[in-house]
Amino acid sequence: MLTEKVKVLxxxxxAVVITVGxxxxxxxxxxxxxxSGAGLNNALAGMLATANYAGYFSGALLISFIRSSGLKIWLYKAGLLGAVLTTGLMGCTSQEWLWYLLRFLSGLSSSAGVLxxxxxLMSWLLRQGHKPELGIFFSGLGIGIVMTALLAEMIRLRFSWDQQWMIYGFSALILLLPVWWWSPDYRRCLPASAAAPTYEARRIxxxxxxxxxxxxxxxxxxxxxxxFLVAIAEASPLLEGRGWLIWLVTGIAAAPACWLWDLLVRRQGDWLALLLAYLLNAASVLLLLMTTGLAGVMLSAIIYGVSFIGIVSMTLAMVGRLYPENPSRPMGRLTFGYGIAQMLAPMIVGYLxxxxxxxxxxxxxxxxxxxxGAVLLTGAWFVQQQGMEPDDTAQSSVDVLDYEGL
Structure with missing residues (x-):
């Protein structure tokens, strides 16, 4: 028999697999x-990715202004359904403007599912007396990558591009069942509404x-x-037809990475572990530039999977520890920069x-x-060691849901 905690986890x-994976x-x-099947080119591929990240960023901003817990729960459920619908409907049209709209709405769904x-989950864990650790939650990102990679290989030669989108949508619908069955009644562990945090306006x-x-x-x-990882792999004559395998390796590497980084943080501290993650992320890109062989690209995928999830989880956890009274404020600032990067970079790289x-x-x-970024991180580390950062915490009561400022 599965315990209630296991079911909720x-x-x-x-939910993360559906809305992001x-x-x-x-x-x-x-x-x-x-x-190959719908006439998509690199520039359009980058613009569609930008639309998706614009949706995620817009959702994050919207969530940050919502104080009603009931509304947040409703949006969470709407995000789950939206993820299923926007995925399946991608295969129902070849109109570019509808692709843009669906990818934007998909991004909104992702923000609801993750943020x-x-x-x-953190609120429920605290109310039940469990440790508020979200490592297993973020492992859903890696699990989602593994699932999409395996499914891509099973369907890519048997179905057309539009049918493949519908299959992904149907798969998300199937995964929605345990979410619906095993999610607790979150209304019982949340206040009716969160008090708006008050803090002194300070310069950054x-x-x-x-x-x-x-x-x-x-x-x-x-x-x-x-x-672009799969597209880069498929563009190489040596890797044609193996893009799914590269993507699979990425997910396998990412799924357990949060736990591994947590262990390193306990032994070496936040800054050394975080700097290592940045350098590994750079190494993964360097490998893509230096090699087109299967072994080199797979190694790049492994390093990328381990490093990107580590950067996200360790940065947010570190900021939460540095500003425990009001983590949503600095997390919101970080999300702003991360979101802008996700909107601009695919468009520029796709155009190039x-x-x-x-x-x-x-x-x-x-x-x-x-x-x-690694140099800037080192600078932040130096400033923090010199005790030059101000006390940016707010002297206010902030409920657990303020972690949605991620």
């Missing part, structure tokens, strides 16, 4: 399919500015590979790939940006 992870990450293996979902500190800029750079490193017929320039720019 499974439901939460499946399928609704977002299915697009990555679908890019080559749509290029609201994390807050709801040098520490937060450096950290925000570093996280922006990390956003570039994340989104370029997440969007379309105009030059190669991803090299886009990857080179990405590599430089990540290295700059």
């Amino acid at each position: 499974i439901a939460s992870v499946m 399928i609704a977002r990450f299915a697009y990555t293996p679908m890019i080559p399919e749509m290029m 609201i979902g994390a807050g709801l 500190s040098p520490f937060m500015l450096l950290l925000q800029l570093a996280y922006f750079c990390a956003g570039v490193g994340y989104v370029v590979t997440a969007t 790939a379309q105009s030059e017929g190669s991803y090299k320039s886009g990857l080179l720019i990405t590599l430089v940006v990540i290295i700059v």
Whole structure:
């Protein structure tokens, strides 16, 4: 018999798989399919990715202004249904403007599944007397990548691009069942509404500015590979037909990475572990530039999967510890930079790939940006060690759902 905690954790992870693993990450293996079957080009592929991230960013901003717990729960459920519908409907049209709309709405669904979902789970864990650890929650990102990779290989030769989208949508619908069955009544562990946090308006500190800029750079490193990895692999004659395998390896590497990084943080501290994650992320891009062979690209995928999830989880956890009284404020600042990067980078790299017929320039720019991010992170570390960052915490009562400022 599964305990209630296990059921709730499974439901939460499946929600991430639906709203991000399928609704977002299915697009990555679908890019080559749509290029060959629907006339998609690199520039349009990048613009559609930008539309998706614009939806996620818009959802994050919307959520940050909502104080009603009941409304947040409703939006969480709407996001789950929206993820299923926007995925399946991608196969029902070949109109570009509808693709833009569906990818934008899919991004909104992803923000509900991840941001609201994390807050709801944390609230429930605290109320039940469990440790508020979200490592297993974020493992849903890696699990989602694995599932989309395996499904891509099973259907890519048997079905057309539009049928493949519908299959992804149906798969998300099946996964929705345990979420519906095993999710608790979150209304019982949340206040009716959250008090609006009050804090003194302050100028952004040098520490937060450096950290925000570093996280922006990390956003570039994340989104370029997440969007174009399979397309890069399929564009190589040596890797044609193996893009799904590259994507599968990425997910397998990402799924357990949060726990591994947690262990490293306990032994070496936040900053060393985080700097290592940035450097590994840069190494994954460098490998894509240096090699087109299967072994090299697979190694790049492994390093990327481990590093990107580590950067996200460790940065947000560290900020939560540095500003425990009001984590939503600095997390919101970080999300802003990360979201802007996710909107701009795919558009720029897609345009360069379309105009030059190669991803090299886009990857080179990405590599430089990540290295700059590592330098900025080192600067933030130095400022923090010198005790130069101000007390940016708010002297207010902030409920657990304020973690949705991620």
